[in-house]
Amino acid sequence: MRVDIVSIFPEYFAPLDLSLIGKARASGTLRLAVHDLRTWTHDVHRTVDDTPYGGGPGMVMRPEPWGEALDALAPHELSPDGHTLPRLLVPSPAGVPFTQAMAHELAAESHLLFACGRYEGIDQRVLDHAAGRMRVTEVSLGDYVLFGGEVAVLVILEAVTRLLPGVLGNAGSLEEESHAHGLLEAPMYTKPATWRGHEVPEVLRSGDHGRIARWRRDEALLRTATRRPDMIAALPPESLDKRDRAA
Ligand code: ADE
Numbered sequence: 001m002r003v004d005i006v007s008i009f010p011e012y013f014a015p016l017d018l019s020l021i022g023k024a025r026a027s028g029t030l031r032l033a034v035h036d037l038r039t040w041t042h043d044v045h046r047t048v049d050d051t052p053y054g055g056g057p058g059m060v061m062r063p064e065p066w067g068e069a070l071d072a073l074a075p076h077e078l079s080p081d082g083h084t085l086p087r088l089l090v091p092s093p094a095g096v097p098f099t100q101a102m103a104h105e106l107a108a109e110s111h112l113l114f115a116c117g118r119y120e121g122i123d124q125r126v127l128d129h130a131a132g133r134m135r136v137t138e139v140s141l142g143d144y145v146l147f148g149g150e151v152a153v154l155v156i157l158e159a160v161t162r163l164l165p166g167v168l169g170n171a172g173s174l175e176e177e178s179h180a181h182g183l184l185e186a187p188m189y190t191k192p193a194t195w196r197g198h199e200v201p202e203v204l205r206s207g208d209h210g211r212i213a214r215w216r217r218d219e220a221l222l223r224t225a226t227r228r229p230d231m232i233a234a235l236p237p238e239s240l241d242k243r244d245r246a247a
Pocket of ligand 1: 091092093139140141142143144145146147148149152
């Protein structure tokens with residue numbers, strides 16, 4: 001997968017050299033480039049923002065550098081190697097919620113382009129113009145406001161990269177984890193069996209795979225019902241078996 005990130009703070013993305021994302025880059029699974037938006041400014045101050053039309057506090061990112069950045073990274077003409085246009089993602093508290101389902105959707109793309117806004121965001125015309133030639137999604141991490149899109153891109157990219165083929169050693173962990181089946185994952189334990197007076201539940205040490213699976217499912221349902229009743233309400237009824245209903 002190819003990923004381009006445009007930001008006025010390229011230094012934010014130094015952690016993308018670390019750990020499994022770093023490995024995915026080294027192996028070529030993830031071809032990532034970070035670009036400084038100010039590359040596409042032409043004045044001595046390398047200006048990227050201005051006051052909002054209509055008034056109000058804060059500053060808005062001017063459209064010109066963004067327009068040039070998107071022209072450079074997503075050219076109007078099809079590239080000679082026939083590559084299609086990227087999917088443009090713009091983190092914003094006003095976006096659609098980022099979910100595990102969206103992470104799967106993005107992991108299937110060949111080219112993602114992230115535009116990191118700062119201040120009060122990017123002039124809306126940049127997104128409207130880009131939508132004439134590529135798919136544009138404003139995406140929100142949650143109902144809170146960050147300084148800018150950079151941290152959101154780190155989060156989204158981590159969720160997406162771990163779904164790329166070959167990145168996780170054990171593909172089974174994708175099957176079991178929280179959100180894989182619309183439920184939160186059951187609690188996990190490792191050695192020692194007793195620690196500071198707390199025991200690992202007996203069932204997990206029983207070796208009885210049927211009982212373990214049932215216990216994990218019950219714990220997942222209980223946790224989800226307590227912490228995320230919205231997720232229980234969204235479960236398709238056919239995904240619950242008779243014993244789930246009893247639980
Ligand atoms: N930029 C500022 N706040 C954000 C949020 N909650 N999600 C994504 N991008 C943001």
